[in-house]
Amino acid sequence: MPYSSYEHTVAELAERLKQLLTDLPTYEREAALARERMHTWFKWEVRGRQLHQVYRNMQEAGPTLHIRTSQPVHAA
Numbered sequence: 001m002p003y004s005s006y007e008h009t010v011a012e013l014a015e016r017l018k019q020l021l022t023d024l025p026t027y028e029r030e031a032a033l034a035r036e037r038m039h040t041w042f043k044w045e046v047r048g049r050q051l052h053q054v055y056r057n058m059q060e061a062g063p064t065l066h067i068r069t070s071q072p073v074h075a076a
Helices: 006-022 024-041 044-064
Strands: none
8 A cells, every 4th residue: 555645544544444344355365465474474483584594694794794873882
């Protein structure tokens, strides 16, 4: 759903929610897509692989990784 004005976005969201409540084929299709997305992106195994890749990328970057903060970072 593309964003436009706040009022238009709210009206469009309300219309689509109403469609989900009144149009069974649309509801079933959207529910199946939501389940598929959940299983594809949000299972523990998937999140674990994604986190592992983040750690691997950080490890490969080595000590050249810089963190920007508004306050100085002091070593303990």
